[in-house]
Amino acid sequence: MSNSRDKIMAAVKQNQPPASQLPDLAPLISGAPASLEAFRKVAEGMGSHLLEVTDEAEIPALLQEHYPDMEQVITTDPLLHARAATFDWLTGDGRQLQQADLAIVRAQLGVAENGALWLTEKELQVRVLPFIAQHLAVVLDINTIVPTMHHAYEKIGGPQTGFGVFIAGPSKTADIEQSLVLGAHGAKSLTIIIKK
Amino acid sequence: MNTAIKDHAELAEAFNANEPRVNWHDETLWWVRQKRDKMAWSLPEWETLRETASLIKHNVLGNLHAYLEEFERNAQQNGAIVHWAADAEEHNRIVLELLQQQGVKRMVKSKSMLTEECHLNHYLADHGIEVIDTDLGERIVQLAKEPPSHIVLPCIHKKKEEIGDLFHIHLGTPAGNADPQLLTAAARLHLRSEFIQSRVAITGVNFAVAETGEMVVCTNEGNADMGAHLADVHIACMGIEKLIPQRKHLGVFLRLLARSATGQPITTYSSHFRTPKPGQQLHIVLVDNGRSRQLGREDFRNSLKCIRCGACMNTCPVYRRSGGHSYHNAIAGPIGAILAPNLDMKQYADLPFASTLCGSCSNVCPVKIDIHQQLYKWRQVLVQDGQTKAAKTAGMKIMTTVLSRPGLYKFAGKMARWVMRVAPGMVNNRFNPWYKQRELPPPPAESFETWYKKNR
């Protein structure tokens, strides 16, 4: 096996063209808006639902109203839901979450150009949580919205955890004759709660 | 499907037997292309983005050796186990060994064109292991025992009624029901049980970052994540050209990929896998399979910049009307036609000719690959190498003779106009393969030269 490694590396070294400079990304970092309005427009276009609060204390009641029939609710912060599950959902290989109806988590930042939210293992605690739950609610601080992906990576910096993901809307597919269907394998709905 | 002996023209002819269906295929893909245009036009910096992406990839090609070393070192530091495969066969063997170590007979796989290129599913099936493709489109073609016909839209050639029939047989959905909502819900239930049971998950890789040793996988469905996060062993398979230098470069590529592919501003999920989750094994298989050779072909190395968005297929007038299977290669369309001859010149000698050289592919490509120019260059290489059919070579020789002698050209034009007028059957008959699925306009009364002399 190491044999193949050496063979491949030797061939690459021999065949690669002369090295060239990396381009400057600065011209791409434009003054695109980081406004809530810009974010909302694209996020809703991607199938997300937006709610706004001025005080986090409003969130449990709002979620109860928006998702009235959820049996198992998993939240990384117990203050976000009145009936959050109390069993030890942090322990296991992820399968302990297969009955999860609603997951509530916090995002690090949102991206106005595409409605994406950045979440890492730190916020999620269990990697599979936002995918396996039937529905997903994400709390986003309005001050963390950035204009573009360039700004997002600038703010995120190097990796702090083993896993991170941009999530833009509910899971979807258009594989059957290009008709859009929400809820392929991941969450069937995504509600973004903007904390103003 | 026995495609070994049929070339693109013959396979396209079969696809063209059903004209309404060809029109439907054509229009569906054109609609995807239009969605891409809308996205591109909404970003004033679009062309700068494309240029930047192309330059980053150019830098990668020129420093690939160093980036591979850097990536390997960082991935190992992150706790991943890195494997190297010189060709498809070695890739398949490595994956099989990992599966045998785990003792699994069934496992899930998310979209990976590389594993299609290596024919991994067949290989594993021959060794008693069943692969469940979890991308809905891939699952559909898998149930139909067909290869994907498009790298982003694997079952774009299938009508929903056919999918309804397949699901009725395999998943027990009601007979005659072709509602996409219902069929997707059935697939969700079926594949959830596969995710829950599977101890090993294979994923592809969209981008691998040398600086951090992480891999980014993009899906709309969430199937890569469902598989990889639930499995004890995650195997990520990637071609060596998937590297990018730094994390910040992901910003450029993630802005381009989904906009070019389906006209979305980004895919639903862009997952950054760096370390295995606690208790999990993460294996990365780095595959060459001809890539280092293509890197050495000056005229063709730019094809390694490809980010597999599919835009060149959606826009291609030939692909849209001949279907993905007519390319008899894992990767269809214009990009497939420049990658395939590198794998096997003889078997894929027909593909660079399956193009009008209109250049639309190069115009939409997010990493600015000179696709149509490479198609043209492959034709020359293939003819010189004696890989083209005798009739085509003879025809081209006659054309060369005619085109290089102005007197002969004028005479030939005159003759052709006369023949087409008095005996059109001599041109548009079944012995002229070019005439199939085509109609000729009436011949002009005079040559352009004569017209120009009179009217200038």
Ligand code: SF4
């Ligand atoms: S060649 Fe360009 S347009 Fe075609 S799939 Fe690759 S990146 Fe996309």
